Amino acid sequence: MRDRRWLVILSALAAACASPMVSAHSPMDNKQAHDLAQLVDRSNLVFVGQARKVVYRNARGEKGEGPIPYTIVTYGIERVLRGKAPGGEITMRFVGGPDGRGRFLTVSGVPVVQEGDRDLLFVASTEDPSCPLVFCEYGRYRILNEDVFDTHGSPVLAIDKAVVISRGAPPRELQRLRFPAPQFNELLQNPEVAAQLKAQNMSEDDARRRYEAEAPKVIEVEVLQDVPVAAPAAQVDSRTTPDARSLPLSQLTSELQVVLRRSKRKPMDVRSIDPDAEIVPARLTVAEPQQPQSRSPARRPASEAEAAESRAFEQNEYNPVLRK
Amino acid sequence: MKTLTAIAACIALLGTSESAFAFRYNTCLGHAIKFDSNSQTVNASTVSFPSGYWQNGIQDTVNKFNRNPSNFRYGLAMDSGGVGRNNGQNEVWGGTGSILAGAPAIAYTYWTCYWLFGDHVHMDEADVIFDYGSPWQWTADTVKSSLIRYTGSLRAIQTTGAHEFGHGLGLLHVNSEYNIMGNDFEHIHVNGSTATAYTGEDAADATVFLYGARSPAWEDVAVVHWKYSGASGEYSDHTKTVIYDTSGAVLPTVNVAGETGYRVNRGQTVRTEFTYENNGANFHSGIQTGYYISTNDLITTSDRKIGSGSFNLSRDNVFTTTVDLVIPRDLVSGRDYWLGVIIDDNGAIRESVESNNATYTPIHIN
Numbered sequence: 001m002r003d004r005r006w007l008v009i010l011s012a013l014a015a016a017c018a019s020p021m022v023s024a025h026s027p028m029d030n031k032q033a034h035d036l037a038q039l040v041d042r043s044n045l046v047f048v049g050q051a052r053k054v055v056y057r058n059a060r061g062e063k064g065e066g067p068i069p070y071t072i073v074t075y076g077i078e079r080v081l082r083g084k085a086p087g088g089e090i091t092m093r094f095v096g097g098p099d100g101r102g103r104f105l106t107v108s109g110v111p112v113v114q115e116g117d118r119d120l121l122f123v124a125s126t127e128d129p130s131c132p133l134v135f136c137e138y139g140r141y142r143i144l145n146e147d148v149f150d151t152h153g154s155p156v157l158a159i160d161k162a163v164v165i166s167r168g169a170p171p172r173e174l175q176r177l178r179f180p181a182p183q184f185n186e187l188l189q190n191p192e193v194a195a196q197l198k199a200q201n202m203s204e205d206d207a208r209r210r211y212e213a214e215a216p217k218v219i220e221v222e223v224l225q226d227v228p229v230a231a232p233a234a235q236v237d238s239r240t241t242p243d244a245r246s247l248p249l250s251q252l253t254s255e256l257q258v259v260l261r262r263s264k265r266k267p268m269d270v271r272s273i274d275p276d277a278e279i280v281p282a283r284l285t286v287a288e289p290q291q292p293q294s295r296s297p298a299r300r301p302a303s304e305a306e307a308a309e310s311r312a313f314e315q316n317e318y319n320p321v322l323r324k
Numbered sequence: 325m326k327t328l329t330a331i332a333a334c335i336a337l338l339g340t341s342e343s344a345f346a347f348r349y350n351t352c353l354g355h356a357i358k359f360d361s362n363s364q365t366v367n368a369s370t371v372s373f374p375s376g377y378w379q380n381g382i383q384d385t386v387n388k389f390n391r392n393p394s395n396f397r398y399g400l401a402m403d404s405g406g407v408g409r410n411n412g413q414n415e416v417w418g419g420t421g422s423i424l425a426g427a428p429a430i431a432y433t434y435w436t437c438y439w440l441f442g443d444h445v446h447m448d449e450a451d452v453i454f455d456y457g458s459p460w461q462w463t464a465d466t467v468k469s470s471l472i473r474y475t476g477s478l479r480a481i482q483t484t485g486a487h488e489f490g491h492g493l494g495l496l497h498v499n500s501e502y503n504i505m506g507n508d509f510e511h512i513h514v515n516g517s518t519a520t521a522y523t524g525e526d527a528a529d530a531t532v533f534l535y536g537a538r539s540p541a542w543e544d545v546a547v548v549h550w551k552y553s554g555a556s557g558e559y560s561d562h563t564k565t566v567i568y569d570t571s572g573a574v575l576p577t578v579n580v581a582g583e584t585g586y587r588v589n590r591g592q593t594v595r596t597e598f599t600y601e602n603n604g605a606n607f608h609s610g611i612q613t614g615y616y617i618s619t620n621d622l623i624t625t626s627d628r629k630i631g632s633g634s635f636n637l638s639r640d641n642v643f644t645t646t647v648d649l650v651i652p653r654d655l656v657s658g659r660d661y662w663l664g665v666i667i668d669d670n671g672a673i674r675e676s677v678e679s680n681n682a683t684y685t686p687i688h689i690n
Binding site for chain 2: 033034061062063064065066067068095102103104105106107108109110128129130131135136138150151152154166167168181182187190192193196197200207210211214215216219220221222223224225226281282283284285286287288289290292293299300302303305306309310312313317318319320321322
């Protein structure tokens with residue numbers, strides 16, 4: 001059974017090698033995102049640590065923009081694998097998170113870290129205004145009970161020629177996000193909330209008393225999935241079954257050591273950000289499109305019958321069932 | 325055109341049933357995060373989508389996304405003023421730099437979740453930004469030959485846009501079946517020289533789950549030459565469907581007009597693979613499907629029919645399967661042909677979209 005699973009994994013890897021994949025939020029080539037050599041070469045600090053403190057702050061957007069929430073995370077560093085840590089802790093910021101007034105910003109491809117998360121991180125630069133990690137979300141591996149999961153929570157099953165192979169359903173613990181519920185005074189700054197109180201003709205003091213007594217102290221977000229349906233086995237990736245066993249952290253770090261020894265680029269210093277400094281978000285740019293440069297190969301001239309078929313197809317509003 | 329005796333197509337349901345998990349979405353305080361309303365306007369920057377080619381492309385993106393059985397519809401307006409994050413408007417533009425966090429496109433979604441004498445949970449704003457900087461190269465038309473994975477190097481804003489607009493609706497990535505919320509640029513319908521973005525079965529299912537089904541019912545069955553090939557993190561990977569011999573081995577390949585074709589012999593029985601989807605509201609049984617041989621990559625009923633079959637499709641699973649067909653003995657040796665399929669080739673289903681009912685796999689006669 002185990003041998004068969006490896007065969008499937010290696011077949012998939014071979015297929016992946018044959019054609020570079022590009023996801024909507026990934027680097028140019030998806031394979032890069034899972035390649036430890038790429039992650040190491042682009043990183044200036046690689047460490048295992050735990051998110052000890054998470055605070056949320058709002059950056060001022062540009063003219064015409066509303067506030068842009070940021071999550072500021074201070075990791076306690078357990079073990080440095082590459083580069084020089086600024087101390088026993090490092091503080092970084094990620095765009096996205098709660099605004100403290102009942103709203104939340106999610107940015108596709110940017111991880112959301114919560115207090116207590118334990119991660120293996122490939123840090124590029126803490127100066128980046130959106131995300132400090134190499135390939136952003138792909139520079140994060142999650143650790144649960146000493147096992148390793150990818151940034152999305154899928155178990156890491158194997159490492160083949162320095163490429164991390166992760167598949168399968170994430171454990172529920174990695175599908176949940178908790179953050180503090182807004183303070184009443186902050187919630188009142190939300191125009192929607194103010195309008196509701198006005199509509200209910202409720203005094204601010206009454207509302208505050210009830211809110212503080214009854215409101216949940218923590219807001220919980222959870223990823224849910226469509227209910228399973230019966231599907232032919234050939235269409236189901238058996239590696240997505242939840243019984244997939246993830247690699248222990250010790251195995252990943254020992255594989256990583258081999259890659260680290262091969263890396264020729266010297267890492268640059270990485271500094272903690274000042275958690276209280278003003279946050280300057282990524283600059284808003286609005287660009288013009290580039291004219292497409294792709295060249296199309298010349299097509300064989302259509303025969304008379306093919307040209308007639310093409311005309312009929314167009315006249316039939318591209319319905320392939322042509323009228324007789 | 326002359327039609328040879330059709331052979332009975334053998335629809336092989338491979339293996340036993342397993343669980344296929346599909347669309348994913350976020351909940352907050354136990355409620356799905358989605359727009360309160362079933363219609364939203366997206367404002368497109370006139371700088372990034374100037375009138376003509378690019379404006380037509382982003383309009384086409386919205387139109388194609390809206391071809392789904394749910395109640396939800398995006399509208400498009402052109403925005404000659406400034407665009408921005410968290411300004412109360414859904415917007416789409418092209419940008420550069422770190423706002424994209426290294427991605428070819430990104431969605432900034434703002435949503436509300438709090439308790440005030442009841443739970444208040446809803447999507448507020450979705451902003452989609454395409455990376456207009458290097459190395460990304462975009463096309464806004466539907467010409468197949470310019471696309472990556474065909475004979476070009478460009479990425480269609482229609483497929484990536486559909487993926488990002490999916491995030492706007494509240495959909496998350498899916499890695500367990502062929503779907504637009506996986507690798508979007510490999511989720512496309514092709515017939516002839518035209519490549520068309522579409523939401524697909526899983527996103528159709530998700531939009532109906534979140535926003536309800538529209539009335540009158542939107543019906544649409546489709547067939548594509550793409551299939552699920554595995555998971556890459558949170559994304560599904562897709563690859564083109566293939567042709568096998570009767571023992572299940574993939575046939576030798578050859579370049580046919582820039583695409584992967586399969587070497588076949590005259591009179592050989594081949595196992596032809598395609599992916600069938602029900603992107604509409606209702607279950608359909610006994611859908612008649614025809615298999616054709618064409619001298620070009622455009623498949624219509626004017627081509628030569630070599631087989632037929634029928635099967636059932638519901639909107640709960642993408643259906644990739646094989647059909648056994650005999651290659652006609654009178655085809656010309658050394659020539660390229662296209663083995664085509666037309667779903668609902670008797671036109672029995674009244675569909676909202678008929679143009680996605682045919683596709684092909686190239687072959688070369690030994």
